[in-house]
Amino acid sequence: MQKPFLLSLIAISVSATAQTSVSPQQDLEHVEVVSHRQPYRGNVPLIDTPQAIDRINADTLENEGITQFIDALALSPAIVQQNNSGGMFDSFAIRGFSGDENNPTGYLINGFNVRGYSGNRGTVNIQTIEVMKGPGSALYRQGEPGGTINVITKKPQFDEQGYVQATVGNFSKKQVEFDYTNGLTDTTAYRINGSYEDSDTYRDHVFYKNLTLNPSFVWNISNSTKLSYEAEILDQEKPLDRGVYVLNDDFDATEPDTFYGDIRDGAHKVKVLGHQLVVNHALNRDWHLLAGLAYRDSSFEGQSSDTELSAGRQLLFSDPSILSRQRRERDYQAEDVSVRFEVSGDVELAGVVNNLLIGLDFYQYDLDTDYRRWRTDWDSGDTTYSINPNNPDYTIFRPEVSPTTLTSEKQKGLGFYAQNMIELTASTSLLLGVRMDKFEQDILNRLNDATQSQDQTVYTPRAGLVYEVNDSFNLYTSYAEGFRPNPGLDSERNAFAPEETTSFEIGAKWENLAERFSGSLAVFDAEKTNMLTAAPNTGFSATLGKVESQGVEFQLTTELTASTSVDIAYAYTDAKTANEVNNLDWGVPIPKGSRLINVAEHAGHISLNHYTQFMDKNTYLGATVLYVGDRLGETTDADYLLPSYTLVNLSASIDLTEQFTLKFDVNNALDEEYFIHSYHKLWTMPGSPRNYSASVKYQF
16 A cells, blocks of 8 residues: 555545534634544543553653653653663663664554654653553554553644743753744644754763754634644754673773764764644544544664674773774664544443444554674784774774665554443443454565565454442453564564563552542563564574563552642562573573563652742742662673662752743752663663753743
């Protein structure tokens, strides 16, 4: 199916819906659409679904001084950061499970899957981050048993409002962001927000330039029909940075600012152009139609000089004054089209209310990978691209790279899903669902003109039970199976089998209990087959076979007083391999029960928020303590563990006038030395020392 046809199809559908839904002109005076439903959700509120959910809203992000999406995810203890290809994209694991380490972790934007490259997402356009954990993730075409993240963006408003904010800080931080929305007519409104940052970082020679623009538009065609459009524009420049090396587990010997790349490589560039077009249409009081189209074009390209990981080629192990490096060049281009139609509503049969959701989605994803490399030739004694790590010379000869991976990959997926939330009694509901995916994948290896193809049809069920103890307290249990294609080829140039998952969860959720407590408690057990991990020696991925994760999560928010609230969250995650695997790249066996890389068994945070008056000015004070336990730092070395760490972050703001707000943020206030994630002991990323910023915000 070609993209012009898809675009025409959705345009015809939107046009037809609009033509059949427009009311007479007298009904079009500042109309409000009856409802605006989220994809894959139907008419069932999140509180009534059988799964644990963390919600991180824009107010929390502002109070905490969080400007990066990946930093916001730290407020959900089920999530830990993963290797992110030298800091070039956002990568994380939920309940111990992540996707391919060599690709960005998948998530949703307004219900649309994000495939390709998105750089480091900011928060300027985020209204809410929904961390939907556990078995329900199978419905969203993600297939991750740990959960699915859905980013809900800020929407146009009919009343004029907006702000401009300027921020400066140490490490030459300079950022400007803005947001403006207003009505055009009684039935149309627009919004545009964005940010620009030009900063250095705590890492030597590593800078960050990022331009983001997010225009959006809404048209309330009638009381029953809404058409919305959103765009995303991203232009990011940042040198690829592999971090530091750690020898003999001596983490104290590292310096968090030391850079071992080559400053002549310059920045890697990430560019994104995305579009979303959505129609919400109320067929009648009980039934709703949702149709949407998303198109996304992204690229990731640049040069880097990376520390050599092979012990047989790394001279550092025999001579600490020589660090062997690889030279790499990347040019990745991705194009993604998604279409979705779904109908949801409720119907009463034999005295029982059925909340039905029926949908169809389709995507086509094209990925062109051009990866080139030069490596030290140990046999000939060629050390032409090695450096003295304590006194690097950036004038040495740079060798020419040669193609290692030249592939063109095409994925097509057609999915049908149906779900019914059956209200058995006034307090008990049964959820039953099924999803069918037809998946096609063709990977052309342009080095030898060989094509790898696979075609599968998979059915994945879902079931859950919710018992409402009272209006504020629910008990639930849930089970689901999932399916997710694996991109790319292994080191033998063979396509990977798709991931298959199963997950089980039992828990409790409460909201405004005793008018002051909200939270959840969940116990989970999940497993995945054909999970990918990094094969550092080749730059490819490799399968870990079957992996499993069990754990417990707890979250509680309460108001201590009318002006003071506290949020407490904790997660215990026991994620490990479920069978013995022999890593072909390194020739190292990975025993059954081995920990999964970068996953902490213990993680949590405590946040305190206090609103008060200072010199008759509205004032906010906040403090957050984040804890992350030790983590495996290298898949093939069970003894290499990143140490645990505790961070203290402080925030304060004061409203100088009704329009001007002054804000201060201090992260890692105690200046703790720590390590965020690792790919290998020679590619380990240190965390930032104490950093601080001050912002001035003008709002109207």
